[in-house]
Amino acid sequence: PTFRIALIAGDGIGKEVMPEGLRVVLAAAERFGFELDCRTIEWASCDYYAQHGQMMPDDWKEQLRGVDALYFGAVGWPDTVPDHVSLWGSLLKFRREFDQYINLRPVRLFEGVPCPLAGRKPGDIDYLVVRENTEGEYTSLGGVMYEGTEREIVIQESVFSRHGTDRVLKYAYELAQSRKRKHLTVATKSNGIAISMPWWDGRADAVGRDYPDVTIDKQHIDILSARFVLQPTRFDVVVASNLFGDILSDLGPATTGTIGLAPSANLNPERKFPSLFEPVHGSAPDIYGQNIANPIAMIWSGALMLDFLTQGQGAGRAAHDAILGAIEAVLRDGPRTRDLGGTASTTEVGTAIAERVAAA
Numbered sequence: 434p435t436f437r438i439a440l441i442a443g444d445g446i447g448k449e450v451m452p453e454g455l456r457v458v459l460a461a462a463e464r465f466g467f468e469l470d471c472r473t474i475e476w477a478s479c480d481y482y483a484q485h486g487q488m489m490p491d492d493w494k495e496q497l498r499g500v501d502a503l504y505f506g507a508v509g510w511p512d513t514v515p516d517h518v519s520l521w522g523s524l525l526k527f528r529r530e531f532d533q534y535i536n537l538r539p540v541r542l543f544e545g546v547p548c549p550l551a552g553r554k555p556g557d558i559d560y561l562v563v564r565e566n567t568e569g570e571y572t573s574l575g576g577v578m579y580e581g582t583e584r585e586i587v588i589q590e591s592v593f594s595r596h597g598t599d600r601v602l603k604y605a606y607e608l609a610q611s612r613k614r615k616h617l618t619v620a621t622k623s624n625g626i627a628i629s630m631p632w633w634d635g636r637a638d639a640v641g642r643d644y645p646d647v648t649i650d651k652q653h654i655d656i657l658s659a660r661f662v663l664q665p666t667r668f669d670v671v672v673a674s675n676l677f678g679d680i681l682s683d684l685g686p687a688t689t690g691t692i693g694l695a696p697s698a699n700l701n702p703e704r705k706f707p708s709l710f711e712p713v714h715g716s717a718p719d720i721y722g723q724n725i726a727n728p729i730a731m732i733w734s735g736a737l738m739l740d741f742l743t744q745g746q747g748a749g750r751a752a753h754d755a756i757l758g759a760i761e762a763v764l765r766d767g768p769r770t771r772d773l774g775g776t777a778s779t780t781e782v783g784t785a786i787a788e789r790v791a792a793a
């Protein structure tokens with residue numbers, strides 16, 4: 434099969450980790466026998482903004498017609514473009530207009546990576562956070578009354594549709610079902626948020642009737658956050674609303690070492706629109722230009738992309754597993770970038786992983 438991929442490096446270290454991600458993805462395609470038709474996109478960057486006064490051309494959707502996936506570096510250059518402008522003008526447009534309603538973030542502790550949690554070893558932390566990515570607490574419904582006076586009132590609504598809730602729950606149950614432990618944790622806050630969250634729990638039960646082999650537990654977001662730190666072995670798949678998921682999907686990766694490792698996928702599981710694969714980190718202006726950024730988050734995101742494109746079957750799954758195996762080996766044996774205490778360059782780490790994939 435041939436998959437069409439748009440490469441959007443963006444800004445800062447996005448431009449440094451993209452070539453390494455691509456190097457590994459191409460090595461995997463070659464090794465496991467599928468074709469990638471890659472095209473480089475220069476827009477969705479602050480450089481483009483400097484020339485055109487906007488982050489993307491008006492016909493950006495047209496230009497992405499027929500693309501199966503977006504492989505995305507990072508966007509943002511606060512010296513020239515305010516962060517809310519660069520983010521809302523690019524990445525958030527992709528997520529919303531392409532209905533990428535699943536934000537998936539794997540959390541895993543590797544050998545060779547210092548864990549900020551005392552006494553934890555690889556195997557203790559290995560779970561997936563599934564965040565609802567299109568509705569919930571993040572809406573623009575609301576407003577301010579009596580602005581600037583003593584009587585000022587501000588309201589911002591949350592929106593939970595049955596359609597939007599059921600589809601993220603269904604995705605999470607299916608994901609849990611595909612894993613060895615088959616366990617789903619549902620983030621809630623039905624004690625404090627007494628209308629929407631009991632309803633959310635009810636939908637979790639209703640959707641769960643189709644997945645009798647998946648065990649579930651509902652945990653209030655406050656204690657759930659504490660357990661990410663204190664009892665990470667409890668988790669397998671965790672599903673959460675937009676806000677709760679946003680918080681958990683930063684907290685989880687933070688417990689496994691450097692942000693330079695954390696990957697993410699923004700998925701439209703029906704494949705009606707392209708999905709987007711990106712590292713969790715941003716453009717890191719503080720280290721840009723030195724070839725010292727850790728490329729592993731970008732590379733791991735590429736593995737998620739290949740797995741998704743082939744629906745977790747055959748060649749794509751094999752390619753994903755080979756890339757993960759290569760990442761594991763390089764984290765254990767080196768070379769390592771500076772954030773992991775090493776001295777290797779971005780390019781050296783990317784090349785080492787690509788070589789292991791080619792030899793897998």
Ligand code: NAI
Pocket residue numbers: 446506507508509510511516520524692693694711712713714715716717718719720725726727728730772
């Ligand atoms: P950041 O993730 O860019 O950097 C935070 C810290 O982590 C920095 O000290 C950086 O050097 C380090 N770091 C990040 N990635 C690394 C890597 N691969 N290897 C080694 N160290 C790494 O977040 P920050 O500084 O808050 O934001 C910088 C810019 O990135 C802003 O314009 C922001 O809006 C944007 N941003 C974009 C995101 C995206 O495109 N999805 C996500 C987060 C931030």
Ligand code: MG
Pocket residue numbers: 679680683
């Ligand atoms: Mg966040």
